[in-house]
Amino acid sequence: MKTATRVMFLLASSIALVGVSTICQEKSDYSTVQQFQETVKTIEVNIDAAKTSQDCAEVSAAIARLEITFSGDRELLDKTLYPDDYGKIIEKVRAKLALRQHDLGTIDMQGARIVELEAKIKELSDQLAKLNVDNEKLMADVKNLSSNIQKLTGNEFNTTTPIDSLRALIVQLRQGLQQRDQLVYALADSLFLQYDKNVGDMKDVEKQTLTGKLERYGILPTVKRSIQDNLAFLESTQLKGTDLVTLVRQQQQFTSQWKGLMPKVSALYATKSGAKGKTGKSSAAESAAIDSLLTTWGNKVDAAMWRSLNQLFKDHGFIVKDFGNGREFVANFSTFIEEQTQNTQQEDKNKRYKFYQNFEDGVWKGEFGVVWLPALVHMQKITSDQKKDIEDRIAVWRASVEPGTNWITYVLILLGAAVAAGIVLWLLRKKSVPPAAAA
Amino acid sequence: MKQILGVVVSLIIFAGCNTLTLAPGDFSWPVESVLKVNSKGIVQDQRYSFSLDVKKLLFAETQDSVDVAKWSLRMIRDTKGYYYITAAKFKNVYVFEQTEAGLKLSKVIFLSAAGIDAPEFNQRPPFIQLLNGNEPPLMLSKDGIQEGGKK
Numbered sequence: 180m181k182t183a184t185r186v187m188f189l190l191a192s193s194i195a196l197v198g199v200s201t202i203c204q205e206k207s208d209y210s211t212v213q214q215f216q217e218t219v220k221t222i223e224v225n226i227d228a229a230k231t232s233q234d235c236a237e238v239s240a241a242i243a244r245l246e247i248t249f250s251g252d253r254e255l256l257d258k259t260l261y262p263d264d265y266g267k268i269i270e271k272v273r274a275k276l277a278l279r280q281h282d283l284g285t286i287d288m289q290g291a292r293i294v295e296l297e298a299k300i301k302e303l304s305d306q307l308a309k310l311n312v313d314n315e316k317l318m319a320d321v322k323n324l325s326s327n328i329q330k331l332t333g334n335e336f337n338t339t340t341p342i343d344s345l346r347a348l349i350v351q352l353r354q355g356l357q358q359r360d361q362l363v364y365a366l367a368d369s370l371f372l373q374y375d376k377n378v379g380d381m382k383d384v385e386k387q388t389l390t391g392k393l394e395r396y397g398i399l400p401t402v403k404r405s406i407q408d409n410l411a412f413l414e415s416t417q418l419k420g421t422d423l424v425t426l427v428r429q430q431q432q433f434t435s436q437w438k439g440l441m442p443k444v445s446a447l448y449a450t451k452s453g454a455k456g457k458t459g460k461s462s463a464a465e466s467a468a469i470d471s472l473l474t475t476w477g478n479k480v481d482a483a484m485w486r487s488l489n490q491l492f493k494d495h496g497f498i499v500k501d502f503g504n505g506r507e508f509v510a511n512f513s514t515f516i517e518e519q520t521q522n523t524q525q526e527d528k529n530k531r532y533k534f535y536q537n538f539e540d541g542v543w544k545g546e547f548g549v550v551w552l553p554a555l556v557h558m559q560k561i562t563s564d565q566k567k568d569i570e571d572r573i574a575v576w577r578a579s580v581e582p583g584t585n586w587i588t589y590v591l592i593l594l595g596a597a598v599a600a601g602i603v604l605w606l607l608r609k610k611s612v613p614p615a616a617a618a
Numbered sequence: 619m620k621q622i623l624g625v626v627v628s629l630i631i632f633a634g635c636n637t638l639t640l641a642p643g644d645f646s647w648p649v650e651s652v653l654k655v656n657s658k659g660i661v662q663d664q665r666y667s668f669s670l671d672v673k674k675l676l677f678a679e680t681q682d683s684v685d686v687a688k689w690s691l692r693m694i695r696d697t698k699g700y701y702y703i704t705a706a707k708f709k710n711v712y713v714f715e716q717t718e719a720g721l722k723l724s725k726v727i728f729l730s731a732a733g734i735d736a737p738e739f740n741q742r743p744p745f746i747q748l749l750n751g752n753e754p755p756l757m758l759s760k761d762g763i764q765e766g767g768k769k
């Protein structure tokens with residue numbers, strides 16, 4: 180009996196379960212459509228909110244789940260979602276995700292680049308700070324050593340060690356200053372590169388951030404300090420010759436880099452919040468001070484360079500009227516050569532030739548012709564036409580003093596030719612005699 | 619007299635030939651619409667682009683045509699073009715047919731004296747399926763309940 184009851188109970192349970200499952204299978208089409216649309220909306224919101232590739236991967240998995248969940252309702256959704264359909268909506272969501280992934284890829288790349296640049300900026304900034312300290316110490320050392328050398332007299336002065344040490348220090352300091360000049364512009368470039376666009380295209384918030392960074396890393400004060408240190412270096416060292424050529428080039432490069440940076444800085448501060456603000460005004464003042472210092476530096480380094488070139492001629496005993504710029508140099512040096520060519524002093528030809536040879540060996544084939552003259556053209560102090568004119572004048576001077584050929588030379592040449600002809604004839608005659616006849 | 623009769627018959631035949639009928643047609647909505655009644659007693663449907671004054675229906679069901687804005691009607695159309703309307707707490711499903719600028723009541727299908735809690739329509743040609751929570755579904759036609767309950 181009990182068994183029969185159990186069987187009945189199990190049967191009833193089974194029927195009930197089948198019934199319940201049948202009931203559970205019935206669902207509202209409207210709810211299905213609503214659920215689908217809400218899931219799609221949630222996915223779209225998540226796509227917009229995705230900030231990393233991982234977020235995108237999660238959304239992609241959600242789309243896959245959506246497809247699986249609603250695949251059985253495809254027919255209903257196709258009818259209900261008109262003018263779209265199930266397939267089109269899935270396709271649209273996937274396309275939206277792909278677009279977001281592409282954008283994020285670009286953003287990720289830009290982000291990585293910014294991080295990389297930030298690291299570079301930090302490194303450059305640290306190097307700059309270290310160089311500031313090193314250069315300051317070197318500058319003090321150069322001043323001390325220079326003053327000690329000036330105190331030396333007689334044999335002590337001939338000792339080369341202190342002078343060599345000073346020279347080594349100066350080279351070190353000059354290299355330090357040059358490195359610092361390059362670093363400050365590299366730092367400024369890196370800061371602007373982070374935004375990878377013209378200042379005019381930047382949003383206000385980007386401009387403010389960049390302005391903050393320029394101020395934090397003290398770009399303008401460092402540029403100013405660089406010029407001041409270069410000026411101090413120029414004044415505290417008695418540089419000559421090629422060293423000065425290097426300095427002029429350095430100053431020109433610095434000026435050109437500043438001309439590249441200044442418009443960007445000005446544009447950055449020329450915003451509502453910048454130009455009218457305190458920082459905008461102080462930046463304008465700083466820029467003006469830098470311009471003025473650069474002019475002073477340029478004038479001083481130019482003056483030192485021309486002085487050094489004047490001195491080069493004097494040291495070799497050539498009296499060229501003093502010059503202070505390219506135009507004066509060309510005029511005065513041309514006059515000097517012209518005087519030599521024209522022999523205005525009515526000097527003996529041998530003496531003039533010897534004088535020319537001294538010029539050629541000591542100056543023309545030395546520092547002046549090899550280093551100074553090409554450098555003057557490169558630095559745009561003189562034109563290449565003026566250089567060519569100088570070279571031509573020197574050639575004429577040489578031709579005018581070079582000893583000419585005399586009659587002894589001609590006799591020697593004729594004698595040489597006769598001997599050569601005799602040898603040739605003798606050899607030909609020897610060849611034309613048959614061996615038997617010879618025997 | 620014969621002539622007059624002939625003319626009348628011809629006219630009748632001619633008129634009959636002019637009653638153009640397009641059939642068969644399927645007017646079913648794939649899914650029900652859930653329409654919120656506004657304060658003026660009007661429902662609007664974006665998908666099928668119609669609006670309907672339902673104050674009389676609400677009054678018929680609840681004897682109240684003032685507090686109408688609390689109702690959300692569920693509406694679906696069968697293949698033949700009949701409209702089925704009900705709502706949560708309704709005792710009936712109302713079947714309407716299209717008339718000029720309105721709907722004309724065709725049948726009232728009684729469901730429960732206490733009203734139904736969560737009615738939902740599904741299109742199940744040739745019927746309209748009515749779900750109500752965990753209760754067994756009913757299959758409706760314009761004539762009444764066809765399956766799953768009292769006919």
